[in-house]
Structure formats: structure tokens, C-alpha cells
Amino acid sequence: MHTENIEKMSGHWLLAKIGKKVLRPGGLSLTKKMLSMLNITSADDIVEFAPGLGFTAHMTLEKKPASYIGIDAEQNAVDYLNREFGGTSAQFKLGNAAESSLPEQSASKVYGEAMLSMHADHRKAEIIQEAYRILQPQGYYAIHELALRPDDLDSNVKLHIQKELALAIKVNARPLTVSEWTTLLEKGGFKVLKVETAPMHLLEPQRIIDDEGVSGAVKIAKNILLNPSIRKRVFQMKKIFKKHEKNMCAVVIIAKKE
Numbered sequence: 001m002h003t004e005n006i007e008k009m010s011g012h013w014l015l016a017k018i019g020k021k022v023l024r025p026g027g028l029s030l031t032k033k034m035l036s037m038l039n040i041t042s043a044d045d046i047v048e049f050a051p052g053l054g055f056t057a058h059m060t061l062e063k064k065p066a067s068y069i070g071i072d073a074e075q076n077a078v079d080y081l082n083r084e085f086g087g088t089s090a091q092f093k094l095g096n097a098a099e100s101s102l103p104e105q106s107a108s109k110v111y112g113e114a115m116l117s118m119h120a121d122h123r124k125a126e127i128i129q130e131a132y133r134i135l136q137p138q139g140y141y142a143i144h145e146l147a148l149r150p151d152d153l154d155s156n157v158k159l160h161i162q163k164e165l166a167l168a169i170k171v172n173a174r175p176l177t178v179s180e181w182t183t184l185l186e187k188g189g190f191k192v193l194k195v196e197t198a199p200m201h202l203l204e205p206q207r208i209i210d211d212e213g214v215s216g217a218v219k220i221a222k223n224i225l226l227n228p229s230i231r232k233r234v235f236q237m238k239k240i241f242k243k244h245e246k247n248m249c250a251v252v253i254i255a256k257k258e
Ligand SMILES: C[S@@+](CC[C@H](N)C(=O)[O-])C[C@H]1O[C@@H](n2cnc3c(N)ncnc32)[C@H](O)[C@@H]1O
Pocket: 012, 021, 022, 023, 024, 049, 050, 051, 052, 053, 054, 055, 071, 072, 073, 074, 077, 095, 096, 097, 098, 112, 113, 114, 115, 118, 127
């Protein structure tokens, strides 16, 4: 993880550094909805794109799928995951979700959270194509991402939000509107089955308590208060999330390979 410089560190690793485990926009509640809609059983071969710290991987493995493979682009994340999940059947591989090198039609369900939003539109489409390639026919693909709203949001406002977000989280985030997300999946050959949204409250106190528990929230608050450079970054992110709250949300989409 990039921990060398607080100023330049990407928002998700900065939040991970201070103890935040839930790093996706809709929080634990939307992740639970996604998993419940995916209905993972012992018959499933699961692939997760960008497991990060493995928060959702833990929940998936509780469902005892036939197999689980996580593909993450960061060596440090993969090393951490291999330590954290040592002794389980889970496999974690270093790789790019756009070219996972997994065999064609080898997964029954694929999901990824807070990762497509970090990529340019052509790369989003490549990752969706890769999900399609590795899925069996009738397989399911779920995404949990950052979205802009309403669907007819003025393109200048969209660009402005994307620019401010990128500056605050130090990641070139490119969220889409809910209808743009569904169109992208449909263009990739998927049939969209369900769409759920939630407010983008990643750094709101109540969401932090809901996601991390009271003791987790206290630890995060202490880390923020005791470190001025971290405090500055976190407050800046929170300010931008709050400023654009009305035009941002989290979205989960469940799609099927037809
Ligand atoms: C914001 S975190 C999200 C992690 C996790 N999904 C979660 O919701 O907590 C971003 C993670 O996505 C991974 N990532 C981003 N783009 C990727 C790609 N194209 N292929 C694989 N992993 C990717 C990064 O390495 C990082 O671990």
C-alpha cells in the first residue's frame, strides 16, 4: 500500500491506514444487499475483482462457495490477503481485472466493488468484457460503485464533480450516472436484473459506526485527531463528499450473462 506520503496517498489507502475497513461507497449495508441478491451457494465458483483488504471476501467465504479467486492489481494488497486468508481455500492473484488470465467460462458469479469507478470509460468496458469472458452462460456479475445523479446531470457539473473528487481522493475517479452504468453493462452483453442505490455517506459518522462498529469508529476518530496531515486530507475528502452529496450516490447492479 502507498503509505509513503500522506499528501499524495490515494483516498482508499489513506482511510485503510487509519483503520477503515469498509472502503466502498454504499457501505456494509449495500454490500450485504449485493451478496444477498447474488445468492452465493456451495455450487458457485466465485471471482472477485479488486478484493482490496478482503472485507467482502470474508463474507463470501462464509457462504462456502466451491471456489473463490480474488484478483487485485496491487502487490501489497495481494501479500496482505495471502497472510489474512492463509489456511483457507481462497486464492488471491496479482493481476489486472481487465485481463485476469483466468480461463473462459470458469466462474458462475463475478463481482467487484469500488474499482470500476477508478478507471477511464474504455478501461471500465474492458473489465466488464473480462467479467463476461470468464463467466459461464447465465452467470451473474455484480458491481458496487460510485454513481452520479440525476441521470440527466449537466455534463459540465459532472466534469466539475469528477475534477474535485479526483483532487480530494488522489485517484482519477470517473463515476457514471446510474443509467450510464446500466448501459455500459448492457453494451457488454449483460442483462441488468436489479439496481439498488444508497447515499454516498462513506465519511458520515453514523455510516462509520454502522460499517466499523463503535470501537472501530473510535479508533478511526483517534487516528484522525492525533495526526494533523491525515486530518487535513480526511476533512478535505469529507468536504467534497458533502458538497456534492445531492449529486452522488452508491449503486449496486446485478446483471446476468445472457
Ligand atoms: C477502493 S479499493 C476497493 C477495494 C475493495 N473492493 C473494497 O470495496 O473494499 C480499490 C482496490 O481496487 C484494486 N484495483 C483497482 N483497479 C484494479 C484492476 N483493474 N484490477 C484489479 N484490481 C484493481 C486496487 O488495487 C485496490 O486494492
